[in-house]
Amino acid sequence: MTGPVPPDPVPLLSLRGLSKTYLRRDGLLTRPRAVAAARDVTLDIARGEVLGIVGESGSGKSTVGRMAMRLLEPTAGAVHLDGADITHLSEQALRPLRHKMQMIFQDPSASLNPRQSIRQILTTPLRLRGVAGADATQEMLETLALVGLGPDVLGRAPSTFSGGQRQRLSIARALLMKPELIVADEAVSALDVCVQAQIVNLFRHLRDRFNLSILFIGHDLAVVGVISDRIAVMYRGTLVEIAPTEQLFRRPRHPYTARLLSAEPRRGVLSAPAPPATPAGQHAPDGCVFSARCPHAADACRTRQPALAPVAPGHRAACIRTDLDLEGILPHSN
């Protein structure tokens, strides 16, 4: 008997109650204070899913991405990859799993060695996988073609490429590790608007082709919305809303999400300005993290942070003002 394929019961990546606290000193003579870069973040990413994380600068997006990659030790919480708890694995024990998780950063120049040719750069992941000789060359060329580059690039140095081409090269290098998960941290933020669209389309194509899971981190809801199946919204280290993309755009349930949406242009999907940054050096209030800026804050909002609670199927929000009818916008056509 055939029927719909049930969803994969084990998410590829599962973040459970992840927190990260830094001690920060604001001046030479001041006492260090604790800064919660991420608080109790719980997220799952299914195989083949693109999960967006959006929020303004300093909201903790990179901290979550780096903890997911086990590049940063969490202060509390757990990271599960394919059902296995990898939170406390040693670097040596992690090594065989590292290839499954690849990270793409905002500035590809920083991760492409300027003294190496593209052939040398792309040889490294192949060597790590034990692929050499003619097989390596063939795989290199196939992967370059996948990211829209030709064989002529192999002898060139990274500095001879544009920003968009360099990002294509870092994606090619990541693909050569045969990853199952890609964490793309502001991977298109530094690019021109039309190049952003091309790279976002490339990520989408690669997801479809390889059933990749992608954690797509960005500050621009319009860009993140184009590629993501679901979006998680962060504010000051706290996950305040998570929903399927269309639902989040159409009917946001947290005032901060509504505010991000109102900063979006109604047309020109990829040209939203960055939202204003969180004021530096301000402590989170005792209550809801957004209460100080929220136009709908009630007294109860200033006394405690609400938990992320279901508001509709697949949709959760950390707001006690469930009575609000917040304004959304029409979703972008994917």
Ligand SMILES: Nc1ncnc2c1ncn2[C@@H]1O[C@H](COP(=O)(O)OP(=O)(O)OP(=O)(O)O)[C@@H](O)[C@H]1O
């Ligand atoms: N090594 C560190 N030491 C102290 N504080 C840190 C450190 N790294 C990050 N932070 C602080 O943690 C908070 C979250 O930073 P994070 O980089 O995760 O935010 P983000 O949303 O990715 O922002 P951006 O896009 O600007 O990087 C910020 O307040 C930041 O200043």
